Amino acid sequence: MLEKIRKGIEYIYPHIVEIRRKFHKHPELKLQEYKTAELVQKELTRAGWKTHPNYANTTAVIGLFEGKKDGPVRAFRADMDALPIKEDTGLQYSSEVEGVMHACGHDFHTSILLGLAYLLNRERDQLAGRVILVFQPGEEGGFGARILTDAGLIKDFGIEYIIGQHLHTDTHLGTVEYRRGIMSANSDRFRITITGQGGHASRPHEAIDPIAIASHIYISLCTIHSRETSPLNPTVITVASINAGTASNVIPDLAVMKGTVRTLGEENRDFTLKRIKDVAEQIARTFRGTADVKISDGYPSVVNDDTITEKVIEAVSLYLGRKNLVEMKQPSMGGEDFSYYLKKVPGSIYRIGVGPSSSLHCSKFAPNEEALKIGMGINSTIALLLS
Ligand code: NI
Numbered sequence: 001m002l003e004k005i006r007k008g009i010e011y012i013y014p015h016i017v018e019i020r021r022k023f024h025k026h027p028e029l030k031l032q033e034y035k036t037a038e039l040v041q042k043e044l045t046r047a048g049w050k051t052h053p054n055y056a057n058t059t060a061v062i063g064l065f066e067g068k069k070d071g072p073v074r075a076f077r078a079d080m081d082a083l084p085i086k087e088d089t090g091l092q093y094s095s096e097v098e099g100v101m102h103a104c105g106h107d108f109h110t111s112i113l114l115g116l117a118y119l120l121n122r123e124r125d126q127l128a129g130r131v132i133l134v135f136q137p138g139e140e141g142g143f144g145a146r147i148l149t150d151a152g153l154i155k156d157f158g159i160e161y162i163i164g165q166h167l168h169t170d171t172h173l174g175t176v177e178y179r180r181g182i183m184s185a186n187s188d189r190f191r192i193t194i195t196g197q198g199g200h201a202s203r204p205h206e207a208i209d210p211i212a213i214a215s216h217i218y219i220s221l222c223t224i225h226s227r228e229t230s231p232l233n234p235t236v237i238t239v240a241s242i243n244a245g246t247a248s249n250v251i252p253d254l255a256v257m258k259g260t261v262r263t264l265g266e267e268n269r270d271f272t273l274k275r276i277k278d279v280a281e282q283i284a285r286t287f288r289g290t291a292d293v294k295i296s297d298g299y300p301s302v303v304n305d306d307t308i309t310e311k312v313i314e315a316v317s318l319y320l321g322r323k324n325l326v327e328m329k330q331p332s333m334g335g336e337d338f339s340y341y342l343k344k345v346p347g348s349i350y351r352i353g354v355g356p357s358s359s360l361h362c363s364k365f366a367p368n369e370e371a372l373k374i375g376m377g378i379n380s381t382i383a384l385l386l387s
Helices: 001-025 034-044 106-122 144-150 155-158 210-228 268-287 304-317 369-386
Strands: 050-053 061-066 069-079 127-138 163-174 177-178 186-196 233-244 254-261 291-294 325-327 347-355
Touching: 001 034, 001 106, 034 061, 034 106, 034 144, 050 254, 050 347, 061 106, 061 155, 061 347, 069 106, 106 127, 106 163, 106 186, 106 369, 127 144, 144 254, 155 268, 163 233, 163 304, 177 210, 177 304, 186 268, 210 233, 210 254, 210 268, 210 369, 233 268, 268 291, 291 347, 304 325, 304 369, 347 369
Parallel strands: 069 127, 069 163, 163 347, 177 325
Antiparallel strands: 050 061, 061 127, 177 347, 186 254, 186 291, 233 254
C-alpha cells in the first residue's frame, strides 16, 4: 500500500503543484476566500467527491468520500485564507493581488487536501469508512473553525476525529514534528482606555495626565508575568500599541494601550486576564484617573489527543521513517483555531518541516513544494492504513 501511495503521489504531484501556484497567485483574505473555494469545489468534484459548498454561510467547502469498506468517519482540515502582506519572494507565480500574500502556507494546506482527495479516489477499494475534508475560511483571526463548529459541523458529518497540518520553518524539510497535549497558547487581546483630564503641559498639577498613568500600568503589567505567574508556566503580556496626545504642549484626556496575552492552560489564562484588569483599574485610580479594560477572547490552546497523535506518529514512521519524526519539546506561544475542533472531537495537528526558510508571515516566505508530497503522504497513510 505504501508503494501505491508513493506512486500515486508522484503521478498527481504536477497537478497539485499547478493548483498550489494558482492559489498562490490569487490569495484572498480571511472570510473572503471566494475564488479559492470555487477552485476547491471544482477539483473535489473532478476527484469524484461529494461537496457541500458555502457551509455555514461562509466560503467553507466540505468534501465527503465513502470507502468500499466499513470504518470510522474522520476529517482532515485545511485553512484557505492569506495575509495582508506585500509579497517579496520574486517567484514567477508571485501574488497578483496587491498587498495580499499566502505567507502562512495555507495554499499548501489546501493543495495537500486536494491531493489527498485524488489519492483516495484512486484507492477507493482499499478505503474503510468515510473521509471528510474541511476547507475552512478565516484562520488568520477570522474564527473560521469556531464558525463551522458552532454551525454543527462535527454532528452534521458525524466526524469521529480530525487531523490538521501546518508548515513549519524551524523544522527541516523532510521531517515532521508532532506534540502530545498542549501545542499552542491561548491568545487573547486587551485594550485599556485610560481617562485622565487634559490641560496645559506647563501646568500638570491642574490636569490628570493619562500618559503618566499609562506608563505606570505598562511597568506593572510586566510585573504580572515576572512576579505572579509560575516561571515554569510561560505567560506573555505584550503591549504592542500606546496612543495618546497630539501636541508637545497639551496634556491629553485619553491614552489607549493595546496588546496581546499568551497563556497555557485555562487556570493561567483566567488568572492573567483578571490581573491585567485589576492592575490597570487600580493604578489608574491611584493616580486619579480611570481605566476601562476590554478583553477580547482569542483562540484557545490547541490540545492534541494522545491516541490520535499516535496515529500521526505511526503514519510518519511508516511513510518517512522514524528518524524523520521530531517531537516538539515545548508548546508554541502562537495561536491556531484548530483548537475549536478539538473542543468537540479528538484530533491532532502536526507540523511539516520546510526549513531552512524565511519565517511564516514574512514577505519572503517561499517554502519548497516538496512539502506538498509529505503532507499528502502522511494524510493518505492515516486514511488508508490507520483508519
Ligand atoms: Ni497558518
